[in-house]
Amino acid sequence: MVRTRFALVWAAGVALAVGVVAVAHEARTVPVAIFKASALYGLPFSNAENESLGKLTDIMVNEKGEIVYGVMSHGGVAGVGDKLFAVPPEALQTLGDVPNHPDRKQFVLSVRKATLDTQPGFNEKDYPTVPDSLFKQTPRDNEIARRTAATSDQKQYRMRALEGIAVRNQAGEDCGKVRDFGVNLHENKVVYAMFSYGGTARIGEKHFAAPWKQMELKALTGKPTEVNFVVHVSKQTLDTNAGFNRNGFPSEADLKLFENAGR
Numbered sequence: 001m002v003r004t005r006f007a008l009v010w011a012a013g014v015a016l017a018v019g020v021v022a023v024a025h026e027a028r029t030v031p032v033a034i035f036k037a038s039a040l041y042g043l044p045f046s047n048a049e050n051e052s053l054g055k056l057t058d059i060m061v062n063e064k065g066e067i068v069y070g071v072m073s074h075g076g077v078a079g080v081g082d083k084l085f086a087v088p089p090e091a092l093q094t095l096g097d098v099p100n101h102p103d104r105k106q107f108v109l110s111v112r113k114a115t116l117d118t119q120p121g122f123n124e125k126d127y128p129t130v131p132d133s134l135f136k137q138t139p140r141d142n143e144i145a146r147r148t149a150a151t152s153d154q155k156q157y158r159m160r161a162l163e164g165i166a167v168r169n170q171a172g173e174d175c176g177k178v179r180d181f182g183v184n185l186h187e188n189k190v191v192y193a194m195f196s197y198g199g200t201a202r203i204g205e206k207h208f209a210a211p212w213k214q215m216e217l218k219a220l221t222g223k224p225t226e227v228n229f230v231v232h233v234s235k236q237t238l239d240t241n242a243g244f245n246r247n248g249f250p251s252e253a254d255l256k257l258f259e260n261a262g263r
Contacts, residue, residue: 033184034183034184034250034252035184036181036182037159037181038163038180038181040092041055041058042055042056043056044056044106045091045106046108047110048110054082056092057073058071059158059183061159061189062155062156065190065191066189068086069128070089070092071085071127072086072087083119083120083121084122084123085132085134085135086130087132087135089131090188091109092188093188109135129156157217162229163179164178165177165178165227165228167210167231168228168231169230169232169234169235175233175238176195176197176208181194182249182252182253189212192210192212192253192254193229195229198239206241206245207244207246208241209252210229210257211253211254214231214253216229217230231258241257
């Protein structure tokens with residue numbers, strides 16, 4: 001596993017990313033990095049007029065780990081009375097500094113606050129399968145919408161709902177729980193799931209970064225209420241591997257440890 005780590009400290013004082021790589025030809029604002037999904041939640045959305053539009057509350061992904069859309073909450077007070085909007089994944093690539101506040105980060109959308117105020121958004125119990133057409137502004141956006149619609153028949157998952165799911169291997173052995181995800185906003189995909197293993201009451205546990213494409217969400221018992229993330233790795237391998245501690249965050253998935261896996 002690549003152990004090099006670079007911490008980027010954001011407004012919440014949380015390290016969002018590691019493995020930052022400078023790419024001269026990239027015109028996007030967001031740095032090339034792996035971000036903790038949990039640290040992206042709560043970051044604000046704004047527009048060119050510096051109007052506050054809402055906050056990122058969740059990320060929807062499909063079974064391939066591709067980001068389908070970001071969930072933005074708008075309005076309301078302390079989460080009560082707010083409306084939800086499905087913003088295109090490309091909107092998450094606008095992550096950058098808040099003007100005059102380089103220690104704070106935000107996403108930028110090309111929509112007026114008044115427009116969102118008049119739109120119904122979607123219901124908490126009825127998540128859409130594609131981004132809201134409200135945010136389609138350019139031919140590129142339309143191409144993205146067509147691509148997203150072509151894969152909308154795949155299973156989709158709210159990333160926050162996946163946190164805490166048990167991890168097991170193909171033998172059905174307990175391998176811990178999912179704690180977070182590594183997200184690449186440039187490529188609009190989940191790179192890996194970070195799961196904890198061993199320890200007692202989270203003391204002494206180790207963490208591993210399993211490639212998303214080498215994990216499966218399924219019920220080994222056949223019961224739909226007992227869905228687990230299934231990894232192709234033995235407990236002995238996890239026992240003898242150092243992993244990384246909860247304060248660390250790898251710059252990529254541990255491909256070697258899970259190299260015999262496949263979806």
